[in-house]
Structures are given as structure tokens and as C-alpha cells.
Amino acid sequence: MKKTTSILLGLCVLGAAGFLGITALSSKPTDSKDVDKEKQKSLTVEVIHKDGTKATYEYVTDQSYLGDLLLEEGLIAGEEGPYGLFVKEVDDEKSNFEQDGSWWQLLTDGKPADQGVDETLIEDGSVYTWTYTKE
Numbered sequence: 001m002k003k004t005t006s007i008l009l010g011l012c013v014l015g016a017a018g019f020l021g022i023t024a025l026s027s028k029p030t031d032s033k034d035v036d037k038e039k040q041k042s043l044t045v046e047v048i049h050k051d052g053t054k055a056t057y058e059y060v061t062d063q064s065y066l067g068d069l070l071l072e073e074g075l076i077a078g079e080e081g082p083y084g085l086f087v088k089e090v091d092d093e094k095s096n097f098e099q100d101g102s103w104w105q106l107l108t109d110g111k112p113a114d115q116g117v118d119e120t121l122i123e124d125g126s127v128y129t130w131t132y133t134k135e
Helices: 002-026 032-039 066-073
Strands: 041-048 054-061 076-081 084-090 102-108 127-134
Touching: 054 066, 066 076, 066 084, 084 102, 084 127
Parallel strands: 041 127
Antiparallel strands: 041 054, 076 084, 102 127
């Protein structure tokens, strides 16, 4: 009986090893560059300045949030407030709401953004527009 148990245990171990070997051979190794390409999104950021001139920036990123990308790229600057980042500068042009009622409005695909820049998810192919606005 002891010999039969050892043989059965041995066959189970060999079967499991064989199954794992077949699974390992059949699964395609993942190239980290391919994974990164799948996560990357292309987007356009337009800036409409106080004088009406327009600047356009193209980005390809694996970032999830627009605020993270634009802060990292140095395109925006601002202050943290109770509702997130309050953008006071875009493309080296400052607004000053307290002084003259000016601020930067964010549009996503031509529509006012539903949330702040730090909560705006980047969607592949989207156009984000910053418009210098004065009340």
C-alpha cells in the first residue's frame, strides 16, 4: 500500500509539474514596452491667452489625471484649496481673480469641465482647453 501511495503521489506531482510547464510555455511573455503603449493616451491641450492668441500642445502619457500631467510638464501652476488645485497660471500667463476677476476656465472637448483639473481623467484623443476668462 505504501508503494502504491508513493507512486500515486509521484504521478500527481509529475502531472502538476507538466501542467504548469505547459501553461508556462503557452502563455506569451509580456513585453513591458507593449504594456506601456497600451496605457498611453494621446491628448491635445490648447491655451487661449488674454490677448486671444492660441498655443497648442500635444502629449502622449500614461498619467491618469490631467492635473498631474500638466503640473509635471510645467504648463500650469496654482494653489491647493478646499476644492483641489486652483489654477492661477497657464503657459506662463497669470490670472488674478482677487485683483481683476480673471481666472482660467478648463474645457474638455469644448464643454466646461465637470470637476477640477486634478480630478479630470485623461481620455485618449481628447482636447483640453484653457481659456483666460475675466468677469
